[in-house]
Amino acid sequence: MTDALAAPTRDVGRGWTAALSLANGAVWAGWFGPIQVLLALQAAEVAPGHKAAALAWVTGAGAAVSVVANPLFGALSDRTVSRYGRRTPWIAAGALGGAAGLGVLAAADTLAVMITGWCLVQLALNAAFAALTAAVPDRVPRRQRGAVGGWLGAAQILGVLAGTGLATAAGGGPAGYLACAACAVLGVLPYLLLHRDLVLPRALRPPFGARAFAAGFRISPRAHPDLAWAWLTRFLINLGNSIALLYLLYYLRDVVRYAGDAEDGVLILTAVNSAALLATVVAAGVHSDRTGRRKPYVTGAGVLIAGSAALLACWPAWPGTLTAAALLGVGYGVFTSVDFALITDVLPAAADRGRDLGVVNIANSLPQVLAPALAAPVVTRLGGYPVLYFLAGALVLAGAAGVHRVRGVD
Numbered sequence: 001m002t003d004a005l006a007a008p009t010r011d012v013g014r015g016w017t018a019a020l021s022l023a024n025g026a027v028w029a030g031w032f033g034p035i036q037v038l039l040a041l042q043a044a045e046v047a048p049g050h051k052a053a054a055l056a057w058v059t060g061a062g063a064a065v066s067v068v069a070n071p072l073f074g075a076l077s078d079r080t081v082s083r084y085g086r087r088t089p090w091i092a093a094g095a096l097g098g099a100a101g102l103g104v105l106a107a108a109d110t111l112a113v114m115i116t117g118w119c120l121v122q123l124a125l126n127a128a129f130a131a132l133t134a135a136v137p138d139r140v141p142r143r144q145r146g147a148v149g150g151w152l153g154a155a156q157i158l159g160v161l162a163g164t165g166l167a168t169a170a171g172g173g174p175a176g177y178l179a180c181a182a183c184a185v186l187g188v189l190p191y192l193l194l195h196r197d198l199v200l201p202r203a204l205r206p207p208f209g210a211r212a213f214a215a216g217f218r219i220s221p222r223a224h225p226d227l228a229w230a231w232l233t234r235f236l237i238n239l240g241n242s243i244a245l246l247y248l249l250y251y252l253r254d255v256v257r258y259a260g261d262a263e264d265g266v267l268i269l270t271a272v273n274s275a276a277l278l279a280t281v282v283a284a285g286v287h288s289d290r291t292g293r294r295k296p297y298v299t300g301a302g303v304l305i306a307g308s309a310a311l312l313a314c315w316p317a318w319p320g321t322l323t324a325a326a327l328l329g330v331g332y333g334v335f336t337s338v339d340f341a342l343i344t345d346v347l348p349a350a351a352d353r354g355r356d357l358g359v360v361n362i363a364n365s366l367p368q369v370l371a372p373a374l375a376a377p378v379v380t381r382l383g384g385y386p387v388l389y390f391l392a393g394a395l396v397l398a399g400a401a402g403v404h405r406v407r408g409v410d
Helices: 012-044 051-078 088-107 110-139 144-169 173-194 210-215 224-248 248-256 263-292 295-314 318-345 349-382 384-405
Strands: none
Touching: 012 051, 012 088, 012 110, 012 144, 012 173, 051 088, 051 110, 051 173, 051 384, 088 110, 088 173, 110 144, 110 173, 110 318, 110 349, 144 173, 144 263, 144 318, 224 248, 224 295, 224 318, 224 349, 224 384, 248 318, 263 295, 263 318, 295 318, 295 384, 318 349, 349 384
């Protein structure tokens, strides 16, 4: 078996981990500069009387592309035969394509062009992200995956902050988009230039059949129960988290009665949450590697996240909300690194790592689509915010319990 399909046994060095993390953070900066700042400002200029609807059309179209693109490009990278390896061509093309999409957005003056540009950004950056994620099970032995997952999680948070900072520092508008584009391209260069990818020989690429290729995107609970349960765990925890965060601004304004601007309160909570997450995401992954266990950490993380939702339901005051933000950051930091390691440990076939991780990543994006549909009727007709946060906590606990059905890891 060629090295491209073998289980990795050699430890990766700090340089490889740093370069992969930098590339990952750069991709997230390319996403979140627009999401946090630029798209909303541009929607207000392009459709001043209908800015909310315009922004919903742009982000909704992009989200739909994202759900399809990640597993698709993961599967394509699995089959890629090139002198540069399976993943590297897609990282390079994805970063350049994402920069091109951001360039389209910089010049957009109509809603149609905005939608086109943002869909191109989502398509291309998901190609890069799928390939970057698949590089971990390709190259990292199981004993290091918690630590590497922790650094990738930290890079994502820092990438969100970097993208938001670049967009803000550039004053929004075209300069903000171009700054994020430059970050996305420059951030992947150290990984592309300094680290060689594993090459898949042409003789080992399986024959292509459209029906079999499409059928491969379904995770069969009977054939691969560990991966199915791991997917459900991630989906339920992310769904509960998305529901809890969706109406945070309104919760501060209408329930907590925050003394200042509710927007400032959300910013403070985000800072507290991010600091707590960064403080735990790497440490939890490293500790999980040392103990050789994953499931207790995911369970504990779920309890902490559910506890933060219960605080919001039972202590509707500013100190309670601050405590919940810190508790959520600690729990989600542990979950981010260790659950990623758990997922890579139960992937069923080396030849399909990119595709399977792409399908798993749907458990990150789909909850963002479903959360508004579930949360709105609860807040308006079924009990309000206490019921909403208890629902969020119950979903998270269900996910945390589901991880114990995974048999292939401790």
